[in-house]
Amino acid sequence: MTEPVKFKCVAIIGVGLIGSSLACAMRKRGLTDQIIGVDCDEGVLARAKKIGVIDDGETSLEKGVSGADLIVLSTPVGVMSDVCKALSAAADDGALIIDVGSVKGSVAKAAAALPERLHFVPCHPVAGTEQSGPEAGFASLFEDRWCILTPLVRDDEPYKAAVKRAEGLWAGVGAQVEVMDAAHHDLALAVTSHLPHLIAFTLVGAADDVESVAHGEVIKYSAGGFRDFTRIAASDPIMWRDVFLANKDAVLEVLGRFSEELAVMQRAIRWSDGKALEDAFARGRSLRRAIVDAGQEMDAPNFGRDKKER
Template sequence: MTPPGLIYPKMTVIGFGLIGGSIVRAAREHKLVGEVVVVDASPAHRARVEELGLADTVTADVAEGVAGADLVVIATPVLATADVAAIAAAAMKPGATLTDVGSVKAGPAEAMYAAAPAGVHVIPGHPIAGTEHSGPDAGFAELFENRWTILTPKINDDEAYALAVARLSSFWRAIGANVELMDEKHHDLVLAVTSHLPHLIAYTIVGSAADLENVTESEVMKYSAGGFRDFTRIAASDPTMWRDIFVANKDAVLEMLGRFTEDLQAMSRAIRWGDADTLHDHFTRTRAIRRGIVAAGQESAEPNFGRDRGKH
């Protein structure tokens, strides 16, 4: 008899970092999956997953790990998605779903579709949730609550594929996420604005502060007020993940960076010429945007329940 709430009898997660670990913890907590397999290339990560008791099977072998799985989630850095998908898809059973969690969709989606044999449902995805922490202990079950997960399925009339999309959507909703379907290229443009460019700015401004010859490192640490402190939090994110994102989504990021540079130059002119009205109008408009984000429940403050990340 199928237990109530069970969506996937067997789930395999490839890559056990913040997102992969949080998916496993959330699926376990809500009893949405039966057997859980974790695939990770790092011996240290595999050992830690076994210590945590979060998986029924832990392996470094992708093909072995996905065998018989109903859902396979690729949670590796973006540039590794194509190679992992090529191995995973070939070993998956017909009717299974292959998805990912990367912050870039167009390139990885193309690679996943190319790798998948007939009968394997490829549904690229991206949960818009996270912290600056990484590794097996970083995840927690509540990470996706009231956050958006974007799925970028292909458009076709296949009934089995439509059911697979609905099933995956139900899985994400069951762990607390809001689900939106979107074109993959539009996704990459939207995320370039809302996530990728802000991270690039954070990495850059923290680096600029560190390079100032007349400001010591101790002063940067001592006098970090709220604004700069927020930048340092963002800039503490996993460097491998963000390296891959900027390489994979370079066109959209460069377009948004060009627009931002023009806006920054306009602010520079306003400051130089003492144009108080322009500055005030701009700050008023952007404050309203911030208030809208908070009202929508999308403020990414560090959750209190992060204390218990080592548990499931």
């Protein structure tokens, strides 16, 4: 068991869904004395303060991170390298820095350029919803979900202690922690997250493009299966643009596998090969069973997604 840890002051850079969920979770579990939000948008900070997600807001990164012993990067992946550069002078000695980005290779590269006095532990909590902004955050988002850590190749004791603190933080907000290297993370998540999102975005686009089927019909008959795709296709366009730009190679690799498999299905339909279709379709049930058994999904009509308290 990893010990839960406690921080004096956490600076959340990017007070969106994930940043504010972590803020809420840390507050609820008593893991920090103070929470400062850092965001370019004053309006976002004001809203986040009003609903009690942060204690104070700062548009200046330098001011916002000064005094923080934990700094959380929860912006889209594409700006993390710039934020990292700004932190190299601004962050306090010995500060633990984590990010929550969906891609780890690119973040790890930026993190490795930081001075040794700062301890950046790249993290990815595999949990989320299709919503954005501070209002979307809720304290239980990370409970029973996995958080993957991809520590830098550094074996000095302060860094090793920082990795332990990062593990303790995630365990403290209810997540299960896994450690792996960034390249493996990026391939595994290309399979379980990036490709599914790409496919959902693509399907939604293609559906709206069949001229002889009206837009209104796509909406009316969406309960036939289509609506399940629209949930994840409603995710933030900028966040996802950054994911695909940052994880290009792995995404293209798994996309190649998908296209092969799709060609096989297409052929089975064209040749009316019922046996091949039935066999391929039968895999779905067993995989879903395994996911439900692993507690990563519920078999209830509502998927267990009850309204969450902030």
